[in-house]
Amino acid sequence: xxxxxxxxxxxxxxxxxxxxxxxxxxxxxxxxxxxxxxxxxxxxxxxxxxxxxxxxxxxxxxxxxxxxxxxxxxxxxxxxxxxxxxxxxxx
Numbered sequence: 001x002x003x004x005x006x007x008x009x010x011x012x013x014x015x016x017x018x019x020x021x022x023x024x025x026x027x028x029x030x031x032x033x034x035x036x037x038x039x040x041x042x043x044x045x046x047x048x049x050x051x052x053x054x055x056x057x058x059x060x061x062x063x064x065x066x067x068x069x070x071x072x073x074x075x076x077x078x079x080x081x082x083x084x085x086x087x088x089x090x091x
Contacts, residue, residue, distance in 0.1 A: 005029055009054070026057055033057075042089060056083070 004027045011020045030053060037049045044052055063079055066072045 003027075009058075024058070024061060026061065028057070030054070030057055040089065043086075056086075 004025050006023065006025055007030065008021065008023050012018070034050050034053050037043060037053065038046045043049065060079065060083070063072045063076050067076055
């Protein structure tokens, strides 16, 4: 049984030779989420949707894995509310 999805993120600085690359796992199909959110008109521009999804997915994973840390425990409730609002859509 498949437990999740495996991803590789690569960030390249276009004006220099710097590159950052890392792998991570997530229980969601990030590509499906991006495509789904692109159909909504109550969010950021379609061009910014991948940035929004990746930022939330990466931050959410760090928050969950470090929820006992004071910084993340204080923020986790707000993050959960943000995710609920995002999933609910425009009111």
